[in-house]
Amino acid sequence: MPKPSAIEVVAETETNQADNSRRRFLNRMAQLTAGGVGGIIANQVNASTPGSVEYAVPKDPTKVQGREPSLDKGYGTRSQFETETRLHLSAPNKQVSVSFTPLENSRGIITPSGLHFERHYAGIPTIDPNEHQLFIYGLVDSPQKFSIDALKRFPSQTRTHFIECSGNSYSEWRKPTKQSVQETHGLTSCSEWTGVLLSTVLKELGVKKNASWMLAQGRDASSLIRSIPIEKVWDDAMLVYAQNGEAIRPEQGYPLRLLLPGFEGNTNVKWLHSLKFTDQPMLSRWETSHYSDLYEDGKSRLFSLTMDAKSVITFPSAGMHLDKTGFYEITGLAWTGQGRVKSVEVSVDDGKTWQKAMLQTPLLPNCHTRFRLPWEWNGELAVIQSRCIDETGYVQPTVTQLIAERGLNSFYHQNGIQSWVIDKDGYVSNTHRT
């Protein structure tokens, strides 16, 4: 009798094989029980969590052959024990949607592509890269269209940058509301992007001297169009086709996205389809009714494009529980659209004193920066906060300062200091306002 293996696929990604597989698994379990190999029992046979495949768990993995790597058909999945997901919110008409990155479990600075936040106005289009084209026209000497393959032949660049929705932390303007860092700050994510500098492509077709703006539009059904100042176009704008070492994900703009390092998320147009050079901004609805900041006097701040310095403590954060006193490492993320983070300060006493956190190197421009601070919790109520200082000298403000400056009409660009309150029982919540 051959040595039995307890490792069988319980649920697979391939529809046609799953039923067979489950049958095989049940048969195998019956064999195992009959054969008296009682130690080898599947103790978790549920439906698989998103992004994973469920396997039986042996009591002693050193006594049974592991699963065949080929079961994943050449593209691996995460462990079945990892269950964190993006939090999706949809409007009733399902046309407007948003999802938040689970920052509370973030490690390092890279956001897994499967957990990158999303903000869509007409869902995610499915686009065949072989027939997709980028049109560049308007105030240029020779309008051209480029296939994805053509863009990949240009000299390439790789850069790690965050993208943050300017609506990130919008819920926290008037008072603390959300009880997780995923909900308060989960509209920022960070990836390694590869593509071609837009300036490299533009040298091929000649931009006229009177071109002062570029209108970028995507190929979804939302008709989102944004006007980009020409200075940004020449500075560091990129056409990106890769994210974290593989093709850019569908929900991030597959097969092509405009990347504007440090600019608010929606200007990094997804499913990029056309770039039109003009001598004035379009003042599209994405620049007037959306993504502008309405002051108390009825005037609006338009084209508030650069994301200001911001930070948040991801551990400990709201919804967590510290089950004992003693050592904890406070950690979080800081970022700025103005270049590099210069320092991050952390307070554990409600802002009375501040200590410099350690910053994980390398420090990259317009990139998430991981900060850490060792901390001994003494079991007393503690209010913990972080503030980011960027290389321009700008200091992340309190929400009170933000409100004094901009009022309460708008909810974009909320980069105020976030407080988490740890009570005497170790429960962490979002109830404190500086």
Place this chain on the structure above:
Amino acid sequence: MPKPSAIEVVAETETNQADNSRRRFLNRMAQLTAGGVGGIIANQVNASTPGSVEYAVPKDPTKVQGREPSLDKGYGTRSQFETETRLHLSAPNKQVSVSFTPLENSRGIITPSGLHFERHYAGIPTIDPNEHQLFIYGLVDSPQKFSIDALKRFPSQTRTHFIECSGNSYSEWRKPTKQSVQETHGLTSCSEWTGVLLSTVLKELGVKKNASWMLAQGRDASSLIRSIPIEKVWDDAMLVYAQNGEAIRPEQGYPLRLLLPGFEGNTNVKWLHSLKFTDQPMLSRWETSHYSDLYEDGKSRLFSLTMDAKSVITFPSAGMHLDKTGFYEITGLAWTGQGRVKSVEVSVDDGKTWQKAMLQTPLLPNCHTRFRLPWEWNGELAVIQSRCIDETGYVQPTVTQLIAERGLNSFYHQNGIQSWVIDKDGYVSNTHRT
């Protein structure tokens, strides 16, 4: 009549929903045809590729609502048009297995976790992180065991490092054989790792002065055990639980891996279960019959742990075709286990002349480094090569030099210069030996 949407799931990862989904899709397609919305047609309704979910492709994505983000249940997948996979090889008894990263399509330096190479001796164990423990014992003052949660409470570090199997490029010792860079060099990958420095943990339990080696063993059925010099333990060894921003993948050692930056792959013990401090190496079979380099005179080089400087051109590479003359960007990866890459030189004339390639910053120690060189192909036969020089001054050798030094008995640590030949018709192959 409600506006029809052509975007329906054709295949889903969840078994129970897939049949319903396909039925819904077929119904919807029938409705669309009946309704005369002829422009909206699914032109790709195949089984989904690994790591993706298949959706119908509308002719004009700007005219139909995109798919709901919530369809992915909170963890995204890649595009259905992206089909690159790890190449799996299995021995007849299925106990020994290997898979290769598709480097030909690599971008930047991060390897997507789903495409990280694998080398297993007893398959992939499924381990419940809640009951997994790391035992540290032997020549220590107080032996201890640590849960994963306990290890996560220590001060953490994030570092981006390559891991290369010392058998990488083994097939190319005697003569060029494999016709893709995936097969010649695909046993190296690079990730952002997060965990705790082993030295930080060891300070808790006190390592005795006579401890000169550490034996590391994993929790799979292979009993793989490796002896690590104590200097490496104190220098930069890490216990890692995260990879590319999320939990380490099952095939990379979930829930815990030993990371030894720059050391040969197998010493980075996966599913790490125990660390025993001793005053001598174990000389396990993984250190004598495996992973030692047999010289011509019958003697063996043991503990050849550090990976030497190496590089390979990933584009253009064997199996590709250049369909026209003109501009191409030659690009590839370089790395060394001796710290940082100092420079990479590229030859396009069979080694007669060498040019310095551009290196993508930041330059990180023991990390893949992306290099690039602009090139005009004139349509003539060309032999292209790269060589890596690391910060110690070591220069990547030719294979001929390697053979002169070590003979032909061993196949580990083949870091020779790789040549690709581009013929007059633009076909790229691996037929040339320097």
